[in-house]
Amino acid sequence: MSLRILHFSDVHLPFPAGAFRTPEILHPKRLVALVNFYLRRGSKYAEAFQKLNGLREFLAREPVDYLLYTGDTLNFGLEREFTAGAPRLIETLALARQGSLAVPGNHDLYARSSLALHRKHFAPLYRTDLPEAATPTGYPIVRWMGDDAVAIAFNTSRPCLPFWDSSGRVPSLELDALDRLLDFPEIAVRRHIFLMTHYPFDEHGYFHGLRNSRALLRILRGRDNLVLLHGHNHRPYTHLVPGTGIPLYCAGSLSKAGGESFWLFDLFGDSLNARHGAWRNARFTLVE
């Protein structure tokens, strides 16, 4: 049986009018980020809604069985951003023929108050096919993908107070749960296990990387049926995790002007064929 899976990330939808008319904007980290946004960042993602529509149009031309999304839908995790942006993302994920799976990014869980907002506005994304494997955080989340494949999402994003700290971390509860989950017989026998999170699995930089990436990689080594998917870095790439045969794919950003991207995977038995999607002539297309 063949399966088609599309992985995208880092949509960074523009914030709606009036989003800043809230005391929440006085959070010191948000004030610094707001200046940065206006000076450098915002214009690159100004057409994010058009790019999301472009993805929908691509899916109408090239239907996929599953959509996998690795986070950063918003910019500052403000309530008005959730109310405006969450329905658009959820509608898009519903376009997959069989199902979808998503995790939050650090910009979605920007401040402590964003945690509850994410649970409320992205509630459908917390549904799991294997509730007994989830910790009290709701993760890991499992999505069966036919008889041969499965996707597993775990959360590495968290609110960090200092504006210079955008590091991620796998909560130790989730790390232990993931370790056990990968040994579940109904998981271990699958030919393709897509493991997905927002932060790069193999970057442990203290302020921008995944703080406990070494502990994570330790539990992944020696498993030859894994495919690692992440976002956070806004440029697409793929490589084997050093010292292993495990392929890793960064989707880049769906909406960054001049660098719009996603990955499309076709599974046939043991083989995995990956192609890169890019924005050309005002539409998404597959490039070699």
Ligand SMILES: [Fe+2]
């Ligand atoms: Fe991002």
Ligand SMILES: [Fe+2]
């Ligand atoms: Fe990010």
